[in-house]
Amino acid sequence: MSQTELNADVKKALDALTGKTIKHVFFVACGGSLSVMYPAKYLLDRHSAALPSDCYNADEFVQRDPKTLNADSLVILCSMTGTTKETLRAAEHARSKGATTIGLSVDPSSPLSKAVEFPVRFEAPYTTGVPIDAVDSNYSRLYQIVMGLVKIYDGVDKLSPFLASLGNLQTAIDKAHVHFADLFETYAPRFKDESVVYTVASGASYGAAYSFAICVLMEMQWINSQAIHANEFFHGPFEVLDKDRAFIMMMGLDETRPLEERAKGFLDRFGSPEKIMVLDAQELDLTGIDDEFKGNLVPLIFFDALWRFAYKLADLRQHTMLEGRRYMKKISY
Template identity: 70%
Template sequence: MSLPSAFDPGVTAVLSALDLKAVKHVFFVACGGSLSIMHPAKFLFDQHASLPSDVYNAAEFVARAPRSLDRNSLVVLCSMTGTTRETTAAAEFSRSKGAMTIGLTMEPASPLARAVDHVVGFEAPYTTGVAIDARNSNYSRIYQIVMGLVSLTGGEDLTESLIESLFALQPAIDGAQAAFAPMFEDYAPRLAKKDVIYTVASGANYGAAYSFAICVLMEMQWINSQAIHANEFFHGPFEVVDKDRAFILMKGLDSTRPLEERADEFLHRFGSAENILVLDAEKLDLSGIDPRFRGNVVPLIFFDTLWRFAYKIADLRQHEMLEARRYMKKIAY
């Protein structure tokens, strides 16, 4: 079985080179923002594949040393610059156990690229400032890897539908930017004054909530935050809800939407609507995106739109998003 011609050539080359009949377990491994894409990747894999999979922080992956990691394992790693030491170490550790490795990175000559068996490139606007088509993003590449694996290991072949959906993703993002713009203008002045902003989501959206909390609000804005799973919200975190507390809630289209809806109802019951920013995927135009993949592509739409919202907050706070960082990539740690 072959993959669609529209698939990224790098993904096609890598999957063609692997001994997929030998794969018995898939590990998704990374740190920080790159780790955030592993959560929806596993969600998609769980929905369509019969193989077991796990998501790990790269350093813990090495420290924990799963006994199931062996020559029948496939380890998918990601680092935007390819210089994340923990992820490179995880790749080396995986290969020492005989596992097959794929590294996603923007830099083909990076340490991660040298440490893995196969490299898949992608583009990202967040640190370069250069606009891209979302079909070339890390989300797109890892989804192609996931559904390619499903198809080539005997599962349902949805690769044509996936790639058609990914080609329709950028127009959906552009439309979402316009749809959410008035809401962002309304909420930015209030949330810019907050010292704490929580993010809430579940399922495929959880990675986007996690990344926005730790990489944008905390790293780039110095705003205290925590990504709260929409159901874990009811097992402790909901006790902080009051009329002043700020939340960003993502309501997606995957099978876990009822969990997010329950959190939404509680937040508006005991919190204040003016401090609860809700991104609802049901309000978006997702024309051209297969309904079977809408739940999985929505997180990228949410994250891309929230990135612009973050810059609005930064301007109001007179805070530079990347340049103001005190420690990240500036000192040894």
């Protein structure tokens, strides 16, 4: 696939939507797959006046059964393997209401791919161990869908610069790995014995903070965590801060950066530098990414970069990543 063309699966879905009435978008998934929906909603919020949207955990979506869900809804679902039961139920529920469904998974023959009208295949390094280009990731596919919707329903076509930016994302990620290597090397030993590590972010980056907190720190390392919204931090959570408390602070480039800067200022005042790891996107080389979309693409760099930190932490804790689970995919529940 050329880096400036829409993914073929995405194009098929968008072509089918052209001319069709859509009044509401639901982003529906669980856990790590839900976390990538948050930046997608941020992108849609910023660019679409025509399409309100909600992000829901799949079972919450089914049981809550929002009354805005109907034949004029688009429901976008994601499950890496395409087998997550909650997400399959959500796809069935959406179709029973007449909604249009798009389902992202790595396998075109997965149950999710079969359950939706428009399956979209993406690539994930965690399934095959083979490095991928970020343009083929789930978040890239999601972003393409969102900007395609903006073109159709708001009549604003920014696909070309957006796709060009996505095409340059992997290079930016590779450079970020080099840039953050020393930081991760320094902080992994400092964090290895922590029983609690918080992540802090806002706006487009909140999903990356959520993903790292629940899928890496809690799930794979059994470290207590919470993704704290950078402004909500000041309305309660900041009281747990002292010189011993560990935080990972994400400083993005989206419109909510001032919230993150304020939180960082407070962490600098009352925390200790050895326990506050700051990922600042201002330090990154983002050549080839359009200024307008830097804020949206930075969280995708955070998502990816932090995996290296996770593996470094796992090595030091002698708590391997995927094998370190005690319940997930080991017992039935």
